[in-house]
Structure formats: C-alpha cells, structure tokens
Amino acid sequence: MTSILLIGNGKLPGNARALIESADIVCRFNLPPREHEEFGYKTSVLYLATTAKQIGREIVSGRLAGNRFFQEAREIVFPYNPEVAARYLKRPNWLSLLKGRRADWSGDCAKICLSSGKSLRAVSTQNYEDICKALGIDVSAKNLFPSSGVLALFDVLNAGTEVRVPVHMIGFGFAGWKRHAWAMEEAYVKSQSALGRVAVLG
Incomplete structure (x- = not known):
C-alpha cells in the first residue's frame, strides 16, 4: 500500500520535513511558495493548473522548467483538462486576451513536461463533474470552481485500492481565490476525514 501526502500552499507545520520524507508519494500544487x-x-x-495566469507567466518567461519543485516531480497532472477548460471555466475577457492571456496553456505546458522527461496526464472530465457534484457546485453557472487541491484529493481518493488511507494533508488553509468554494471544500474534507479516508495533519 502506498502512503500519500498532499501539500497545500499554506503554512506548514514544524514537522513537515519528517512528514514529507516519510511519505511514499508527495503531491504538490502549482508553484509552492518559497x-x-x-x-x-x-x-x-x-x-x-494550466488555466491559471501564474502558470502562463512561468511558461512565457521560460522559468517553469527551472523551478525546483517542477524538476523534482516525476509526474505532472493537469487538474483542469482542455475539455473542462473549454466547457466549464470562464474565458478571459477581451482585454486580457489582447494582453496575451489565454484560457488554457496545457499545450505549451505539455511540450515542456515531455521535453523534461515527465510523465503527463490530466484529471478526467468525469472526475471534475463528480467533485463539483460532491461539493454542491453548479457547473453550468460558471461562478464557482473546485481548487487544484480538492481536485487532487478527489483524484487520489479515486486512484484505486493501492492507496493507503487515510491520505495525509498539510498546508491547507481553505482560503484564496474568491471563485473557489472554500467552505464547501473544507466541509468535504471533514466528511472524508470522518470516514477515515483523510487525515489533516496541519
């Protein structure tokens, strides 16, 4: 059985290094803070999240391939696949598009990943729809969207019987971009914790 640690981009506990080193698989999101x-x-x-401005900037600047966390990763996963981006996410406004913003950078990111020898996959559209349903998000409204963190958690929990539960989580503050349903996500994590599938360690 494989132990998994999910690391959010919030404050980490003092024993984070020990937790990280002892985990079989360590999952992170986007570009972890310094x-x-x-x-x-x-x-x-x-x-x-290749739909995010932050990732787009790193791709355009050429910095993504040099990021240490990116370099360490064996596998890159797109939480929002191109179909999800086109069907369920909001497109940037015309002014943002004129400035070079894109709705999805997955094509460019895939080239960098493959040229760097990374394994590459995307969270399925079905998983996106299922986590939205679990959270109570109306996908047709396009006003709330699951975060990369909760998509990753759902992805891991549905990966198969080889995953050791509970899945451990640290660095999740359930706060950030206003279009993520933080209260719903926190409630979902608590429900999974009550079932013994998740353990929030800090």
Whole structure:
C-alpha cells in the first residue's frame, strides 16, 4: 500500500520535513511558495493548473522548467483538462486576451513536461463533474470552481485500492481565490476525514 501526502500552499507545520520524507508519494500544487523550500523539494506529483495566469507567466518567461519543485516531480497532472477548460471555466475577457492571456496553456505546458522527461496526464472530465457534484457546485453557472487541491484529493481518493488511507494533508488553509468554494471544500474534507479516508495533519 502506498502512503500519500498532499501539500497545500499554506503554512506548514514544524514537522513537515519528517512528514514529507516519510511519505511514499508527495503531491504538490502549482508553484509552492518559497517558505516551503526549507522543508525540502521532494515532489512525486505536481498538479499544474494550466488555466491559471501564474502558470502562463512561468511558461512565457521560460522559468517553469527551472523551478525546483517542477524538476523534482516525476509526474505532472493537469487538474483542469482542455475539455473542462473549454466547457466549464470562464474565458478571459477581451482585454486580457489582447494582453496575451489565454484560457488554457496545457499545450505549451505539455511540450515542456515531455521535453523534461515527465510523465503527463490530466484529471478526467468525469472526475471534475463528480467533485463539483460532491461539493454542491453548479457547473453550468460558471461562478464557482473546485481548487487544484480538492481536485487532487478527489483524484487520489479515486486512484484505486493501492492507496493507503487515510491520505495525509498539510498546508491547507481553505482560503484564496474568491471563485473557489472554500467552505464547501473544507466541509468535504471533514466528511472524508470522518470516514477515515483523510487525515489533516496541519
């Protein structure tokens, strides 16, 4: 059985390095903050939201391939696949598009990942729809969207029987972009914790 640690981009507990080193698989999201570097760079799977401005900037600047967490990762996962981006996410407004913003950078990101020798996959559209349903998000409204973190958790929990439960989580503050349903996500994590599938360690 494989132990999995999901690391959010919030504050980490003092024993984070020990938790990270003891986990079989370490999952992170997007570009972890510099404060996390003191706990090491161990990364097995990196979930990259290629619909995010932050990732677009890193691709255009050429910095993504040089990011230590990206370099450490064996597998890159797109939490929002191109079909989800086109069908369920909001497109940037015309002014943003004129400035070079895109709705989805997955094509460019895939080239960087493959040229860097990374394994590459995307969370399925079905999983996106299922987590929205579990959270109570109306996908047709396009006003609330699941975060990369909860998509990764759902992805891991549905990966198969080889995953050891509970899945451990650290660094999740359930706060950030206003279009993520943070209260719903926190409630979902608590429900999974009550079932013994998740353990929030800090």
